[in-house]
Amino acid sequence: MEKLLIEGGHTLQGQVRVSGAKNSAVALLPATILAEGEVTLEGLPDISDIQTLKGLLEDIGGSVEQNGEDITIDSSNMVSMPLPNGRVKKLRASYYFMGAMLGRFKKAVIGMPGGCNLGPRPIDQHIKGFEALGAQVTNEQGAIYLRADELRGAKIYLDVVSVGATINIMLAAVRAKGKTVIENAAKEPEIIDVATLLNSMGANIKGAGTDVIRIEGVEKLSGCRHTIIPDRIEAGTYTIIAASMGKEVVIDNVIPIHLESLTAKLREMGVQIVEEDDRLIVTTDKVLTSVDIKTLVYPGFPTDLQQPFTALLTQATGTSIVTDTIYSARFKHVDELRRMNANIKVEGSSAVVTGPTKLEGAKVKASDLRAGASLVVAGLMANGVTEIVGVNHIDRGYASLTEKLKNLGANVWREDLQEDEVKNYQNS
Ligand SMILES: CC(=O)N[C@H]1[C@@H](OP(=O)(O)OP(=O)(O)OC[C@H]2O[C@@H](n3ccc(=O)[nH]c3=O)[C@H](O)[C@@H]2O)O[C@H](CO)[C@@H](O)[C@@H]1O
């Protein structure tokens, strides 16, 4: 087990290259199950969620070959093996094995997914969708059993706008007989990316990226090549880091429109951002002013950037109110930021941040992926050294974080945890 150490206060400059999107890649890998052939994905991020998914694909008989950022999956010999807990619990996106295996094999047995602990994360809308397509879904001793004699297209209205349910229903519906319409669908760019891959495999999906998705089922899908979109949350995190400590930082491999809700808020705070085709140039030379944010479904402000953004707000003059409407309890980072001298109060689903406060390095714990990102942002701005445990959460979503930060001029390194630190971490 490792901890991440950051000596704060260094000005950052230079260029950072954003990796392929975690939340696309973690759906694209299970989607390859449907191909019954070879699919090559380009631009794979080097994160632990991908290693876990590779293991799951191999568990069901897939042949997986990775060469740097390219991965080829041959799904010809896959079978519908039960996937109990274990690996499945390590990440959220294992739920995509439900839709993909149901689509191809008409049956699946999968343990409940894990992922960041952000309060309740039900999957009722996924199940509602599978049932509407004709599947029987039961929960037996903590595993979800899905079976269908045949899948039939259906009209499905999602009661909550859900990224996971939208993608999962698409995965099953591409192989259903007839037409499926998903209404009140999520519109995140990752959904378009998954639909693009499925269409390249031979599916017929229209409307991805809008709130009505129409799918005409097909008999068979086949192999193809696909390039994963850049990670807008990783890009957003580096943009926030640049706004906090940057002189002039270039964020490369970005689709600027994916980050508009963030860049608009940063500009309101006084950060200068130049948008080019596939990069952002971020300069901060003014005192930052406070702003309020409310997380919303895309294209609103992403909940996954709420935690790192809250760390930046500790440096803004005035009071900022951060409201998370997607995960009302996504505030575990606040206690840790307080250890670093931040002035933040949580009231219901909002955090009230008063700034500016000089942050002090401290020993802190990343309770989840973006809480970790929040502590990294804070550590880079703080006096002295910040020690972050729970790095395994950060490694789920940030490729080569230490190297990328070092290239920008940060003093960041990793150390193995001592025995007593491991015990403290496990007991905390
Ligand atoms: C692997 C992946 O892509 N993870 C992302 C995905 O998670 P995930 O797909 O789990 O998130 P959803 O979009 O499904 O969740 C949005 C909201 O809907 C609720 N809900 C969801 C499904 C359901 O069946 N019932 C229900 O009530 C959730 O509790 C949450 O309040 O979108 C989240 C919201 O943008 C992001 O924070 C995660 O990074």
Ligand SMILES: C=C(OP(=O)(O)O)C(=O)O
């Ligand atoms: C919540 C997140 O991930 P997951 O859904 O995979 O837990 C995230 O990426 O911020």
